[in-house]
Amino acid sequence: MSPRNVERDRQAREARREHILDCALQVIAKQGLDAANIKSIAKEAKASVGNVYNYFESKDAIFSAVLERGQVNYGRMISEMAANSELNAREKLLAIADGWIKTPTNWAFTIMLQSIRTNETVSPKLREDATRRFTVNLQPMAEIMRQGQRDGLLLEGDPEQHAFYFVSLIQGLTLQLAPGYEIPVAIRAAQLVRLFENKSES
Amino acid sequence: MSPRNVERDRQAREARREHILDCALQVIAKQGLDAANIKSIAKEAKASVGNVYNYFESKDAIFSAVLERGQVNYGRMISEMAANSELNAREKLLAIADGWIKTPTNWAFTIMLQSIRTNETVSPKLREDATRRFTVNLQPMAEIMRQGQRDGLLLEGDPEQHAFYFVSLIQGLTLQLAPGYEIPVAIRAAQLVRLFENKSES
Amino acid sequence: MSPRNVERDRQAREARREHILDCALQVIAKQGLDAANIKSIAKEAKASVGNVYNYFESKDAIFSAVLERGQVNYGRMISEMAANSELNAREKLLAIADGWIKTPTNWAFTIMLQSIRTNETVSPKLREDATRRFTVNLQPMAEIMRQGQRDGLLLEGDPEQHAFYFVSLIQGLTLQLAPGYEIPVAIRAAQLVRLFENKSES
Amino acid sequence: MSPRNVERDRQAREARREHILDCALQVIAKQGLDAANIKSIAKEAKASVGNVYNYFESKDAIFSAVLERGQVNYGRMISEMAANSELNAREKLLAIADGWIKTPTNWAFTIMLQSIRTNETVSPKLREDATRRFTVNLQPMAEIMRQGQRDGLLLEGDPEQHAFYFVSLIQGLTLQLAPGYEIPVAIRAAQLVRLFENKSES
DNA sequence: TATGAATGAGCTTTCATTCAT
DNA sequence: AATGAATGAAAGCTCATTCAT
Numbered sequence: 083m084s085p086r087n088v089e090r091d092r093q094a095r096e097a098r099r100e101h102i103l104d105c106a107l108q109v110i111a112k113q114g115l116d117a118a119n120i121k122s123i124a125k126e127a128k129a130s131v132g133n134v135y136n137y138f139e140s141k142d143a144i145f146s147a148v149l150e151r152g153q154v155n156y157g158r159m160i161s162e163m164a165a166n167s168e169l170n171a172r173e174k175l176l177a178i179a180d181g182w183i184k185t186p187t188n189w190a191f192t193i194m195l196q197s198i199r200t201n202e203t204v205s206p207k208l209r210e211d212a213t214r215r216f217t218v219n220l221q222p223m224a225e226i227m228r229q230g231q232r233d234g235l236l237l238e239g240d241p242e243q244h245a246f247y248f249v250s251l252i253q254g255l256t257l258q259l260a261p262g263y264e265i266p267v268a269i270r271a272a273q274l275v276r277l278f279e280n281k282s283e284s
Numbered sequence: 285m286s287p288r289n290v291e292r293d294r295q296a297r298e299a300r301r302e303h304i305l306d307c308a309l310q311v312i313a314k315q316g317l318d319a320a321n322i323k324s325i326a327k328e329a330k331a332s333v334g335n336v337y338n339y340f341e342s343k344d345a346i347f348s349a350v351l352e353r354g355q356v357n358y359g360r361m362i363s364e365m366a367a368n369s370e371l372n373a374r375e376k377l378l379a380i381a382d383g384w385i386k387t388p389t390n391w392a393f394t395i396m397l398q399s400i401r402t403n404e405t406v407s408p409k410l411r412e413d414a415t416r417r418f419t420v421n422l423q424p425m426a427e428i429m430r431q432g433q434r435d436g437l438l439l440e441g442d443p444e445q446h447a448f449y450f451v452s453l454i455q456g457l458t459l460q461l462a463p464g465y466e467i468p469v470a471i472r473a474a475q476l477v478r479l480f481e482n483k484s485e486s
Numbered sequence: 487m488s489p490r491n492v493e494r495d496r497q498a499r500e501a502r503r504e505h506i507l508d509c510a511l512q513v514i515a516k517q518g519l520d521a522a523n524i525k526s527i528a529k530e531a532k533a534s535v536g537n538v539y540n541y542f543e544s545k546d547a548i549f550s551a552v553l554e555r556g557q558v559n560y561g562r563m564i565s566e567m568a569a570n571s572e573l574n575a576r577e578k579l580l581a582i583a584d585g586w587i588k589t590p591t592n593w594a595f596t597i598m599l600q601s602i603r604t605n606e607t608v609s610p611k612l613r614e615d616a617t618r619r620f621t622v623n624l625q626p627m628a629e630i631m632r633q634g635q636r637d638g639l640l641l642e643g644d645p646e647q648h649a650f651y652f653v654s655l656i657q658g659l660t661l662q663l664a665p666g667y668e669i670p671v672a673i674r675a676a677q678l679v680r681l682f683e684n685k686s687e688s
Numbered sequence: 689m690s691p692r693n694v695e696r697d698r699q700a701r702e703a704r705r706e707h708i709l710d711c712a713l714q715v716i717a718k719q720g721l722d723a724a725n726i727k728s729i730a731k732e733a734k735a736s737v738g739n740v741y742n743y744f745e746s747k748d749a750i751f752s753a754v755l756e757r758g759q760v761n762y763g764r765m766i767s768e769m770a771a772n773s774e775l776n777a778r779e780k781l782l783a784i785a786d787g788w789i790k791t792p793t794n795w796a797f798t799i800m801l802q803s804i805r806t807n808e809t810v811s812p813k814l815r816e817d818a819t820r821r822f823t824v825n826l827q828p829m830a831e832i833m834r835q836g837q838r839d840g841l842l843l844e845g846d847p848e849q850h851a852f853y854f855v856s857l858i859q860g861l862t863l864q865l866a867p868g869y870e871i872p873v874a875i876r877a878a879q880l881v882r883l884f885e886n887k888s889e890s
Numbered sequence: 891t892a893t894g895a896a897t898g899a900g901c902t903t904t905c906a907t908t909c910a911t
Numbered sequence: 912a913a914t915g916a917a918t919g920a921a922a923g924c925t926c927a928t929t930c931a932t
Contacts (some may be wrong), residue, residue, distance in 0.1 A: 114399075114402035114403055115399075116399070116402075116404075117404060119925085119927080120926075120928085121926075129893095130892060131893080131894065131895095131928090132892070132894065132895095132930080133894095135927095135928070135929080140927080140928080141926095192456075192459070196391075197317075199462060200462050200463060201316050202319060203319075209465070213465040213467075217467065237483075239478065242469050243470065243472065246460075246469040246471070247479065250456030250457045250460060251449060251452055251453040253456040254394075254453055254454070254456030254457075255449070255452045257394070258448075258452065260402050262411060263411070263415040264415075267422070267444050269445075269448075273441055273445055274449055278479065293916090321900085321901065321902080322902065323900095323902095331917075333918090333919080334917070334920095335918070337902095337903070338915085338917075341903095342902080342903080343901090343903090499912095502912095520808075521807075521808060523906080524905075524907085525905080534913060535906090535907090535914085535915065536908080537915095539906095539907070544906080596860075597799075600795075600799060601720075604866050604867060606719060606720065607722070607723075613868060621872065624873070641883070647875075647879055649873075650864075650871070651880055654857055654860030655860055657863065658798075658855075658858070658859040658860030658861075658863075659852075661802055661859065662852075665806060666805045667805050669819075669823065671851075671852040674849065677849055677853075680845065681884060685887050693932090697893085697894080697895090700895090701895085726923065727923095735896075736896060736898065737898075737924085738896070738897060738899095738926080739896050745924095746923080747923065
């Protein structure tokens with residue numbers, strides 16, 4: 083039992099955890115939230131039902147963890163984007179919108195956020211955490227809006243509100259990308275970003 | 285033959301049906317989709333569980349009917365708005381956005397649409413119907429966009445796409461109005477409509 | 487309120503009762519015992535659910551009455567047959583077998599008898615009545631067997647037992663005539679009566 | 689990887705499945721088809737309701753499996769009997785009749801076959817399978833009839849029809865052996881087989 | 891850790907029966 | 912008598928979670 087082994091075990095466990103989360107997201111995105119039960123997730127992860135419970139204490143915990151990971155990754159991405167000095171604000175919005183629209187599992191995050199928030203059987207802590215992360219993640223987006231306004235690229239107005247609208251628009255759009263239907267309208271990141279651009283100068 | 289007033293019975297039945305739909309919407313909006321089981325709906329409607337099944341053949345049928353009613357009402361409202369010659373396009377968008385934001389149950393429709401679409405246990409017919417109505421309802425909104433472009437009030441670009449963005453934005457925003465959290469950002473219809481305005485003329 | 491009217495009312499009520507029994511038998515025979523619920527029976531009788539309960543105190547009572555009527559009619563028919571002096575025993579068996587096989591609802595009686603007998607929720611009185619009538623009806627059949635033996639037409643052996651076998655054979659065969667399948671073997675009354683004939687004389 | 693013996697598990701699972709079928713048959717035979725609900729079957733098997741569904745996907749599947757097992761066993765028995773060269777046809781019929789009459793659960797198969805066939809909620813596949821097996825099982829019985837006719841032991845006539853009558857007679861008789869009543873007539877295999885014997889030679 | 895059988899609460903749905911009109 | 916809405920007790924089934932191995 084060298085410390086090397088202990089560390090290796092810890093990493094293996096962490097990898098297994100991540101794998102289960104990946105699979106949970108896959109199942110949700112492919113089959114919908116209702117069909118995403120523990121058995122399906124375990125099957126997708128090639129694990130047994132019982133073993134999943136060795137890594138997560140409950141189904142809610144899995145869903146929360148999937149959502150948390152998504153939110154943290156998104157927060158990291160958008161913070162980096164806000165700090166990025168090589169792109170202007172318009173290009174940043176474009177990159178963000180493009181990234182979300184192109185990832186066909188993103189609708190699942192919107193639904194999970196909603197489900198966790200409104201489901202009274204989910205522990206208050208998990209619900210608050212999810213909501214708080216969402217709110218926190220609005221800040222770097224508002225910062226980008228501010229940058230754009232400073233440069234005259236984006237529309238004037240309360241940057242937090244614009245950030246909120248931008249995120250809501252993207253979330254609303256991702257819902258249309260869920261499996262099970264065909265909306266006969268193309269979604270184009272460039273078009274969508276134009277809504278937030280300052281066109282008085284052009 | 286019968287000591288009952290047939291016509292009054294028919295009306296009472298119809299009223300009872302509507303009442304159940306009202307209650308179902310209330311439960312969904314107040315407690316979330318997961319908590320909206322037949323027992324809760326029956327309780328809200330002050331009916332017995334069994335009696336609900338005298339009016340609807342299944343839980344899915346109730347949810348579909350609630351959604352359908354919402355979609356039909358929305359479709360009627362927006363069609364009238366498109367045909368309205370007393371308001372300009374900007375005022376129309378404002379009225380629509382304002383109406384949706386002020387109705388605190390509207391988030392439920394967004395979630396129900398999503399749930400019905402992605403839930404594989406819902407009959408294909410109901411799923412298709414819901415999706416079709418959504419698509420059909422995009423047309424009058426696109427017409428309003430066209431009107432605004434003709435008058436130079438709204439941003440240039442594919443009107444259908446703009447309609448789609450507008451609806452998605454509103455749907456995304458209603459999700460934030462679900463119970464269970466406090467988003468520290470005000471939603472203002474006027475601000476939101478500004479995104480679609482043509483500001484090059486100002 | 488002349489006695490004439492009272493009598494007419496009584497007859498009308500009796501006719502209505504009979505009609506409901508007819509319809510119950512129809513439903514059972516066409517859709518099977520499981521599908522024969524009060525609603526279906528009422529529908530077939532063009533009556534309301536509640537009204538059926540004005541004529542019968544329970545579903546069991548209806549089934550019992552249907553069975554009883556069938557058993558009484560059968561008992562009457564077979565008693566007359568036993569008393570008939572114009573036909574010989576062989577011809578009597580033939581007539582009986584032919585009549586049963588040709589009536590496509592008879593399988594329902596066999597199933598109802600079985601169901602009522604073995605269903606513990608049916609009142610003991612009804613169960614005993616049904617069984618008693620079955621047993622009583624064996625006597626005229628045994629009498630016919632005795633006649634046939636006396637005339638050297640039918641096989642020797644305990645007449646009650648032969649009666650029992652004959653009835654069981656016919657009941658077993660009627661089961662095959664229920665809807666829902668195709669048994670690729672013809673049923674011929676003459677052939678099956680031959681089993682009970684005394685062929686040593688021929 | 690797993691601390692479990694896979695092969696032993698597989699066998700245990702198979703045994704448990706069989707046990708549930710045994711218990712289901714017991715419940716049906718003792719309490720009747722109507723009383724044979726999942727709760728009762730689970731109780732008899734000393735299992736929980738949910739666990740029964742680990743072995744069978746539906747109640748219909750259980751009933752079908754019970755029936756299938758009975759039909760397959762019967763088919764095997766009768767095929768062996770047909771191929772047996774140490775007994776003559778009369779002795780074979782006697783052994784078959786005797787075996788069926790002595791097994792007090794056999795009435796349940798007759799009722800289950802009927803119920804599955806006529807119940808429209810049972811999947812068509814299961815209904816067809818049950819009917820097909822019944823039909824297939826008629827063949828070895830017809831072969832025995834043929835053997836008996838060849839040896840001059842059994843009555844002349846279409847062997848398939850005689851097989852059909854013999855089976856129907858036995859099925860009809862087993863119905864009388866269900867719990868819940870006392871038929872005051874003994875059933876004797878020897879008597880019953882005599883019906884099918886060729887007595888012209890005696 | 892790993893397995894999947896086992897549990898039981900909870901859900902949807904059915905249906906015999908009652909009841910107000 | 913006649914109606915059909917209303918009731919509530921089951922029934923079938925699902926699934927998160929636990930547990931023996």
